[in-house]
Amino acid sequence: MTRPTDTDRVVIFDTTLRDGEQSPGATMSHEEKLEIAGLLDDMGVDIIEAGFPIASEGDFRAVSEIAKIAKNAVICGLSRANFKDIDRNWEAVRHAKQPRIHTFIGTSPLHRAIPNLTQDEMADLIHETVSHARNLCDNVQWSPMDATRTEWDYLARVVEIAIKAGATTINIPDTVGYTAPVESADLIRRLIAEVPGADEVVFSTHCHNDLGMATANSLAAVAGGARQIECTINGLGERAGNTALEEVVMALKVRHDIMPWTTGIDSTKIMNISRRVSAVSGFPVQYNKAVVGKNAFAHESGIHQDGMLKNPQNFEIMRPEDVGLADTNLVMGKHSGRAALRAKLKDLGFEMGDNQLKDVFVRFKELADRKKEVYDDDLIALVGVTADPE
Ligand code: KIV
C-alpha cells in the first residue's frame, strides 16, 4: 500500500480567505475575495479555504461563489463541531467540482473548558460531527484546535476517533504559535507511528507565527510526515500571522537538496498575488519580509552591489524572476560604490569615462549623505543632462 507519507508531493492549503481574513482589519469585499481566489487557483494552490460559511451571509456567499468558479483547486469551508455549522458549510462548498468540509474543536485543557465538556463527552461529539460531515462529503478534514498544547494521550485518542469516523485529512494546528521545529516534527511522526489508521490519512500542519517559527515548524512537520501545509499569502493572519505560503514554497524550491518535497505552485505568480493581497487587505508587507518584501531583492552596500554585478549568486539565493519580479534592485545610497554607479548610469543611458565618473561619484556621495535613497531622476540631474537616454 502507498501511504500518503510516501509521496514527495506536499499539498498547499491556502487559508488567506479564512484565517487570513480573520485578522483584525483585514476584511475583504466580496469582489476582492473572488479575485484572490482566482489568483490562488491560477498559481496552483491545491486547496483554497474560502471562508467560514456560518459566520455571516457574506462568508456564505463568498464560499458558494468561489466553489462555483474554481477551476482546479479543492474548495473548503470551515465549520465548528455541530451539525448546523457543518450543514451550512456543505450548502456552500457542495457547488465545487471538488468540495471539502473542514470541521474543528479545541482539544487542549484550556479549550475543552470553553464548552465545558469532559474528555469523553468531547470524544463522542468528535465522532458524531465527523461522521455527519463524512455522510455529506467524501473529503473531510478534522482539526484538534490547540493540538500542540493538548495532552499526548488525549490527542492520540481523538485523532483515532476522527479517522475512524471518516476524516481523510487530520490537520494539527499550532493555534498559538507555541511549538518549536523539533517538537513539530516529533508530534507528527509519533501520531503517524502510533495512532491506528494514521498511515491511511494525510497529516497536515497549520502553524501560527507568534514566536516567528511558523515556517520552520511547518517544514519540520513535513519532515515528520505531514503532506499538507496550511498557509496564507504574506503570512496574513491573527496576531503575528500564519505560515507564509511564499516562504514554504520558496524554501522547498531553493533547498530541495535537503528538503526533497515539491509543491504544485507556480512561484512566478507569487509577487503579483502578494501585492494584491496587501492592497485588498490593507496590510502592508514589511520591507524586509522574506521573499516578497520590497528589500528582499534590493542591495545598497558597495560590496554587495559590486558582488551582484559580478555574479548575482554572490548575494542572492533565488532569482527575482523565480518569484515574478523583473529584476534585482540596486538601491543607490551612501553605501553604494563606483561600480554600481557606473552600472546604474549605463542603464539610464549614460556611458562615461573614468574622469567624468569620478566627478559624478563625488557629487553622488554628497547627495547620498543628505538623502536616504538617490533615485534615477536625482542621478540624471546630477549628470547634468535631461533624461533622454536614447
Ligand atoms: O489556528 C487554528 O487552530 C485554526 C483552526 C480552526 C484550524 O485556524
Ligand code: ZN
Ligand atoms: Zn489558525
